[in-house]
Structure formats: structure tokens, C-alpha cells
Amino acid sequence: MRTPVIAGNWKMNGSSEMARDLCGQLTDKLIQAGETARNIDIVVCPPAILLHPVSDAIAGSPIQSGSQDIDQNTSGAYTGQTAASMVVDAGAKYTLVGHSERRTIFGETDEMVAAKTTTALEHNLTPIICIGETQQEREADQTEDVVKRQVLAIVENCGISALHHAILAYEPVWAIGTGLTASPEQAQQVHQFIRQQLAANDSAIAEGCRILYGGSMKPENASDLLAQDDIDGGLIGGASLNSTDFFAICAAAIQQAA
Ligand code: PEP
Numbered sequence: 001m002r003t004p005v006i007a008g009n010w011k012m013n014g015s016s017e018m019a020r021d022l023c024g025q026l027t028d029k030l031i032q033a034g035e036t037a038r039n040i041d042i043v044v045c046p047p048a049i050l051l052h053p054v055s056d057a058i059a060g061s062p063i064q065s066g067s068q069d070i071d072q073n074t075s076g077a078y079t080g081q082t083a084a085s086m087v088v089d090a091g092a093k094y095t096l097v098g099h100s101e102r103r104t105i106f107g108e109t110d111e112m113v114a115a116k117t118t119t120a121l122e123h124n125l126t127p128i129i130c131i132g133e134t135q136q137e138r139e140a141d142q143t144e145d146v147v148k149r150q151v152l153a154i155v156e157n158c159g160i161s162a163l164h165h166a167i168l169a170y171e172p173v174w175a176i177g178t179g180l181t182a183s184p185e186q187a188q189q190v191h192q193f194i195r196q197q198l199a200a201n202d203s204a205i206a207e208g209c210r211i212l213y214g215g216s217m218k219p220e221n222a223s224d225l226l227a228q229d230d231i232d233g234g235l236i237g238g239a240s241l242n243s244t245d246f247f248a249i250c251a252a253a254i255q256q257a258a
Pocket of ligand 1: 177178
């Protein structure tokens with residue numbers, strides 16, 4: 001049984017006040033939910049500058065924190081960048097890598113995503129590696145080719161054992177922030193395909209690797225998506241900015257894990 005993960009990506013939103021309020025409200029709801037809340041992994045990924053207030057707000061709660069990105073270099077003359085050691089120092093246990101906004105807006109390549117994955121693992125951060133096709137690629141029937149290329153870039157550059165410690169997040173780009181969601185069947189099909197690609201390299205790692213779905217997941221569709229065999233949680237953007245919605249998605253995962 002793979003432990004479900006519900007991770008929130010705040011993107012470039014929030015403030016220290018919002019971090020305190022949202023994490024405080026979420027902690028209260030999780031405490032009320034009781035011990036079963038410990039059966040899933042819950043992660044919030046604020047902008048790096050808010051990791052410290054988030055760390056303070058989640059102390060003693062089942063919530064853990066992650067960054068939205070790290071630099072692949074460990075330190076040095078990289079103005080504006082954030083090193084893995086810095087997010088660890090601020091309390092993070094996870095980091096997103098290769099989010100589609102990083103790939104499309106900031107030009108991150110498969111090789112950079114692989115390098116960031118290696119850096120994260122070297123710092124004991126669990127990378128949540130984002131992959132997924134654009135609308136154009138889906139319409140051209142290239143979904144499997146794209147996710148295969150993105151997964152193989154990790155396997156070839158980092159080694160299959162990296163996927164023993166990492167998490168994958170399948171995020172169809174056309175579903176991110178658009179209100180469009182992959183149907184549970186569409187998502188399951190791609191998740192199963194991704195697991196098959198891992199299995200071709202190592203069946204035990206494929207069986208254990210958690211693959212999250214991301215793309216307009218919300219309270220109304222979370223249960224159906226999370227019920228799919230190969231969907232092991234969610235990466236949530238918009239709905240993670242509201243403690244009621246984010247908790248409702250956590251509650252759906254807690255129920256699945258029971
Ligand atoms: C995301 O940013 O990773 C995401 C899935 O966003 P949203 O839930 O808003 O589609």
C-alpha cells in the first residue's frame with residue numbers, strides 16, 4: 001500500500017499572515033480528524049520566503065513543508081536562486097521540481113529537472129517531479145511519448161533508484177489552473193503507463209513509487225481521482241490556498257487510505 005500524498009502548491013501567492021492563518025486552520029481541522037490524518041502525507045509548498053513562517057505554523061502538526069523549486073547548484077554566484085540547503089534550513093522536507101510553469105516560463109529542460117532531482121536527493125529533500133503534456137501534445141496523440149521522455153530523463157540521468165525516494169506528479173498542462181480536469185479514466189490511463197515505464201527498469205520501484213495527479217483537483221473531483229489504482233495523491237494549486245478546500249481534499253485521501 002502506497003501512502004497517499006496531498007501536496008499544495010501556493011505558487012507566487014501568500015504572505016506570512018496567510019501562512020499562519022491557513023496552516024493554523026488546516027492543523028485544527030487535521031487534529032479534529034484524529035489519528036487517521038497521520039495515514040497520509042500532507043505537504044504545503046509556499047514561496048521559499050514563506051517557508052520559515054510555515055515551519056513555525058506547522059510545528060507539531062501532521063503537515064510538512066516543501067519548496068516550489070531549488071537551484072541545481074549547491075551554492076555560489078547564482079543571484080536570485082535558492083539552494084537546497086537553504087530550504088532544508090527553513091524546515092522543508094520536499095521540493096517540487098520541473099513544474100510546468102518552470103518548464104514553460106523559465107525554460108527548464110528535462111536535463112535541468114534531472115539535475116535538480118539529484119541535488120534534492122543529495123540534501124535529503126524528497127523531490128516531487130512534475131511531468132505532463134500540453135494541450136497541443138495531447139491533441140497530436142503525443143501524451144505517452146512526452147511523459148515517457150520526461151520519466152526516462154530522470155531514469156537515465158539520476159538512475160532508477162532515484163525513483164525509490166522521489167515522487168512523480170502527472171500534471172497535464174492543459175488542466176493546470178484552467179478548471180479543466182483529466183477524467184479519472186484519462187488520468188488513470190497515463191498513471192498506469194508511467195508505472196509501466198518504471199517497471200521496465202525496476203518492478204519493485206515501480207510498485208512503490210507514488211504518482212500524484214495535478215490539474216484542477218478540487219473537493220468535488222478528488223474522491224473519484226484518488227480512487228484510481230495508480231493515483232497515489234494530488235498536487236493541488238488553486239484549491240490549496242483555501243484551508244476548507246484543501247482539507248476536503250485531504251479528507252478524501254484519508255478516507256481512501258482507511
Ligand atoms: C499546480 O499548479 O500544480 C496545479 C495543479 O494547479 P491547479 O490545481 O490550480 O490546476
